[in-house]
Amino acid sequence: MDSLTLFCTGAVLAAGLYWFVCVLGPAEQRGKRAVDLSGGSISAEKVQDKYDQYWSFFRRPKEIETAEKVPDFVDTFYNLVTDIYEWGWGQSFHFSPAIPGKSHRDATRLHEEMAVDLIKVKPGDRILDAGCGVGGPMRAIAAHSRAKVVGITINEYQVNRAKSHNKKAGLDSLCEVVCGNFLEMPFPDNSFDGAYSIEATCHAPNLEEVYAEIFRVMKPGSLYVSYEWVTTDKYKAEDPEHVDVIQGIERGDALPGLRNFSDIAETARKVGFEVVKELDLARPPAQPWWTRLKMGRLAYWRNHIVIIVLAALGIAPKGTVDVHEMLFKTADYLTRGGESGIFSPMHMILCRKPESPTSS
Numbered sequence: 439m440d441s442l443t444l445f446c447t448g449a450v451l452a453a454g455l456y457w458f459v460c461v462l463g464p465a466e467q468r469g470k471r472a473v474d475l476s477g478g479s480i481s482a483e484k485v486q487d488k489y490d491q492y493w494s495f496f497r498r499p500k501e502i503e504t505a506e507k508v509p510d511f512v513d514t515f516y517n518l519v520t521d522i523y524e525w526g527w528g529q530s531f532h533f534s535p536a537i538p539g540k541s542h543r544d545a546t547r548l549h550e551e552m553a554v555d556l557i558k559v560k561p562g563d564r565i566l567d568a569g570c571g572v573g574g575p576m577r578a579i580a581a582h583s584r585a586k587v588v589g590i591t592i593n594e595y596q597v598n599r600a601k602s603h604n605k606k607a608g609l610d611s612l613c614e615v616v617c618g619n620f621l622e623m624p625f626p627d628n629s630f631d632g633a634y635s636i637e638a639t640c641h642a643p644n645l646e647e648v649y650a651e652i653f654r655v656m657k658p659g660s661l662y663v664s665y666e667w668v669t670t671d672k673y674k675a676e677d678p679e680h681v682d683v684i685q686g687i688e689r690g691d692a693l694p695g696l697r698n699f700s701d702i703a704e705t706a707r708k709v710g711f712e713v714v715k716e717l718d719l720a721r722p723p724a725q726p727w728w729t730r731l732k733m734g735r736l737a738y739w740r741n742h743i744v745i746i747v748l749a750a751l752g753i754a755p756k757g758t759v760d761v762h763e764m765l766f767k768t769a770d771y772l773t774r775g776g777e778s779g780i781f782s783p784m785h786m787i788l789c790r791k792p793e794s795p796t797s798s
């Protein structure tokens with residue numbers, strides 16, 4: 439090969455690589471870079487073992503139903519997926535209905551702002567974000583409402599990511615992040631002017647326990663809104679295809695067992711809440727929330743190749759390839775759940791803590 443041919447071949451390869459990595463880029467351009475993918479608080483050499491351990495929870499499903507084991511299992515899951523989520527999705531770890539003419543980022547922000555508008559908070563109020571992730575919703579909500587948001591997450595790596603994002607966004611005076619279990623929160627009774635949870639309480643082994651704990655820390659008269667992951671009225675437990683989809687969603691999203699929509703309001707009432715409103719935000723006329731997942735499929739292939747290469751070069755932890763493959767399959771189960779209408783990640787419930795125990 440003469441030097442001109444060699445040069446041209448090199449240039450074509452470099453341009454192809456640039457297109458593959460940068461133009462056909464990740465869903466979210468800001469934040470994480472592929473070369474920074476880690477196993478969260480897990481050291482690189484233990485990522486594969488922790489991934490295998492994560493799967494072993496599903497080989498003994500009875501164990502994940504016990505409340506003591508679940509926070510550990512969820513913590514392991516978020517160590518494994520947090521960087522991939524941030525890299526390929528953004529800082530808000532939830533879905534939102536598509537809005538014609540608006541970007542995913544704007545649709546996400548509007549979905550978050552709707553939550554805080556529903557709980558009617560004032561600037562300066564102190565509100566709780568139960569299961570805050572790396573704080574995408576918290577920052578949007580604090581900026582929109584000027585309320586002080588206190589987020590809690592079981593995963594320490596997320597706490598550090600959230601604090602660093604809060605600082606960079608200049609919102610650290612409005613946003614506080616605490617590492618802890620939302621089933622036993624380190625907050626006094628009646629200390630919040632409102633509360634919300636976005637696609638997080640589905641990780642609780644028992645919904646009643648987390649609702650009771652949120653109820654405890656809220657001031658009487660204040661409001662709580664939650665976007666819940668549920669099976670809908672279209673779900674038929676005797677249909678093997680439905681069962682396959684729902685189990686696929688549970689395994690790929692660290693869920694101890696998806697609840698039916700009909701259990702949500704009943705549980706809220708049981709712990710003492712008045713149910714103000716309940717609505718599945720995924721139902722028409724809302725546009726499908728799963729189109730974003732489906733549209734990303736080409737980018738996920740690209741991501742997979744990037745991760746295989748980075749793991750082979752020793753830049754990404756070895757187990758990252760398996761974690762990514764799991765997420766790849768999960769995206770498909772979630773899409774099938776959305777398209778068939780048997781699953782919703784945004785069953786909204788708005789509740790009030792009564793002014794006095796007798797008024798409920």
Ligand SMILES: C=C(CC[C@@H](C)[C@H]1CC[C@H]2C3=CC[C@H]4[C@H](C)[C@@H](O)CC[C@]4(C)[C@H]3CC[C@]12C)C(C)C
Pocket residue numbers: 522523525526527530531532533637638640667691692731734737738739741742762765766768769772
């Ligand atoms: C509420 C939860 C998380 C919801 C979503 C934020 C995530 C659910 C599935 C995730 C993803 C699936 C496919 C990944 C893709 C293969 C990868 O290349 C880039 C990241 C994904 C798109 C990833 C992003 C986050 C999700 C959409 C649960 C856990 C309760």
Ligand SMILES: C[S@@+](CC[C@H](N)C(=O)[O-])C[C@H]1O[C@@H](n2cnc3c(N)ncnc32)[C@H](O)[C@@H]1O
Pocket residue numbers: 509512516529530531532568569570571572573574575590591592593596618619620621635636637638639641642
């Ligand atoms: C899918 S993420 C959603 C995060 C955030 N609400 C958002 O929309 O970006 C679920 C969050 O719930 C948190 N979580 C799950 N179980 C928890 C528990 N027992 N205590 C505290 N946080 C928990 C996870 O750590 C994670 O931050």
